[in-house]
Amino acid sequence: MRGFLPRALGALLLALVATFLAGCGPASQTGSTTNIAAAPELKWEELIPKSWDPTKRYRNISLEALRDNDPRAIQMLDEMRAVWDNAPINVALDGKAAKLSGFVVPLDNTQGGIREFLLVPYFGACIHTPPPPANQIVRVVAGETFKGLHAMDTVKVSGVLRAARYASADMGVSGYEITGASVERFVAAGD
Template identity: 50%
Template sequence: MNRYTMVWAALCAWSLGLGSQAWAQSVRETVRDTVPQFQPALSAEAPPPGASVPGPTRTIGWEQLIPAGWDPYKDLKALNLETLKDNDPRAEEALKKMRKMWDNAPINPLILGQSVRLPGYMVPLEDLPEGSKEFLLVPYFGACVHSPPPPANQIVHVVLDKPTKRFRMMDTLWVTGPLSATKTDSHMGVSSYRIDAKQVAPYVDKK
C-alpha cells in the first residue's frame, strides 16, 4: 500500500466514526516529513498479453493524472498532528477542507486529448439488465465503495459505446481511449477526467 492510499484509509476510518485521535495517528505517520511520490496502484509498464491497441496509444499510470506541484495534503501540513486529541474540531475542519480540495483537484493538462491506456478498478454507475455503459475507474480496491472517494484527479469516468455484462464491481481492467477533462459528480464520487472507451479488457499483471 503506498502512502497516498494509506491516507485514504485513514479518512475511511474517520468517516466510520473511529474518532479524530485514530485518524490523527494514522495520518501523522504518512505526512510527517514530505508529500509522498505518487505511484500507480496497478502496474502500467506492460500491456496485457495478446492485447493489440492500434494508433499512438500511451500507457500511463495514476501519478501522471496529477499535475506537477499539486499537494493533496496542504491543509494537513498546517496542523501539529502530534497535539491533536480525540474529537478535536481542528481535525474535523481539516478533513472538510481536504475533501473540498480533493473534489476540485486540478488536472494535468499535458496529457489531455491523448489516447491512453490506464489500469484500474471498476465502480459501476448503473445496474441495468443490459449491463453497464458507464463506470468509474479508480486506482485501488474499495475506493468509492468501501472507503471515501480519492481526489477527483484520481477518478476517471469511463463511457462505453454500448453496455457490457462482462465486468463487475471492483474487477481490474485496462481501459483505452481518448482522455478529456470532463468533471462528473456522481453518487459514487467526483471525477475530473473522462475516457470514451475504445477498448476495455481484463487487467493482467506483467508478472
C-alpha cells in the same frame, strides 16, 4: 481511543499515498497519437500535476490528538474533501489517446451489464475507503455494455482522455473522462 473523524482524515491521507503507489503499467510518454491501439499506457501518478501537493498543509498535524467532536477535525475533513474534489488535472493529457488500468466502480448496472463506471487506481476506492482526489478518478462511458463486469474488477480502458468534472452523489468527483471507451479485462503479465 481515537474517534471517527481523525480516522477519516487519516484514511484520506492514506488514500492519497495509496494512489501514488498504485501506478498501473509501465511508465510511458504521452505523445499526440490519435491511434487508440498504439496509445501509451499511463501510470496513475501521471494524471496528477507535478506541482500539486494536497498533503502539505496537514504534515505537521497530530491526528491522534483530535476527537470526533473537535471542530478542528470536522473543519479539516471538510477542507480536505473540498481540495480533493477540486484537484487539478494534468492539462497536457487533455485530448490525448491513452490506456489506463484500474478498478471498476459501477455507475450503472443493468441485466445487460455495465456501460458507465468510475475507474480508480486502487482496490476499495470510493466503496470501502474515501474517494481519491478528482485527478485520480476517471469516468468511463464504454462504447458498448460490458457483460460480467462487477465492482472492483480490474480492467484496462483505452480511449481519448478528456478533462471533465463529474460528481457522483455517492462515489466522488472525477476530473477526467473517456467516452466511447474500449474496455477489456486486465491480465497481469505472466497470467
